[in-house]
Amino acid sequence: MPRIFPLLTPQLRVVQRCAGILGCTQDTHPIVDYAPAFPGVIFVGGFTGHGMPFGMRFGQLLAKAATDGFLPSALRPFQLDRPSLGK
Numbered sequence: 001m002p003r004i005f006p007l008l009t010p011q012l013r014v015v016q017r018c019a020g021i022l023g024c025t026q027d028t029h030p031i032v033d034y035a036p037a038f039p040g041v042i043f044v045g046g047f048t049g050h051g052m053p054f055g056m057r058f059g060q061l062l063a064k065a066a067t068d069g070f071l072p073s074a075l076r077p078f079q080l081d082r083p084s085l086g087k
Helices: 051-068 073-078
Strands: 031-034 042-045
Touching: 031 051, 031 073, 042 051, 051 073
Parallel strands: none
Antiparallel strands: 031 042
16 A cells, blocks of 8 residues: 555555445346336446456447437347346
């Protein structure tokens, strides 16, 4: 810590560190689908720490889904009912 915060070194004492929750799915692929109980609501998550490389493209495809009213074919492999997620 002294290297990062040299002026705070006398007062600063790290008690605990946390990087946050890593969202993972059983098959390590994200989920993109319509929320079953909320018509018109699309949810996305479970990038297992790889959201940055895919974020822009998923954002483009989600915008298309929101304006067209259906998921583009490129997002269908990431739907909630895919066999690789199990029951």
